[in-house]
Amino acid sequence: MKTIDFNAEASLYLGRDWRTALEQGSRRFPSAAKAIRFALEEVPPVSLHGARMIVDGRSYSPRDLQKLYGDRAYPLHRKADRDAILIEPFND
Template identity: 45%
Template sequence: MGTELLEAPGALYLGSDVVAAQLSGPRHFRSAAAAIRFAMEQAAPVSLRGAALQVGGVVLDREQIRMLHLDMKAVEAAAMRSASLARQDAGWAGSSSSL
């Protein structure tokens, strides 16, 4: 799933099984990324059994949602490491002039 789909609005279905999720109806999110975060970080674990995320014409099942969440967390961690290294490099650059 590309960045453009993660930024697209999403409809998240949660329930103890697929039928319950469909009967409960969707919860709408401004972005698929927000829906994925909600599903994996805030929703009751039992409700993930019937989870599905609809983004445009694409429907993701619970395993695809879980994998995307792991990918998103890895990207966030890499960005944080990169920002930390950039701050350290800036600190080193500033301290070398005083040598």
């Protein structure tokens, strides 16, 4: 997986598919860590299927978001159990 600066600004696109996410536009976050937390703790799972997060010009898929949220380097407190994160499968 790509490396990431969890403190870098992030744009998060959400939707049932990429086209819908793109049409709805992005939400800006002061850090990638906060964007990841929002996506995995607040967003309905259906809206993650078309999700993409852009950080420093790199694109991260829904599966990438799950892996980053579960990574030991993730800097924020998690609502979810780290070992239960990869339950919802995503097709990248």
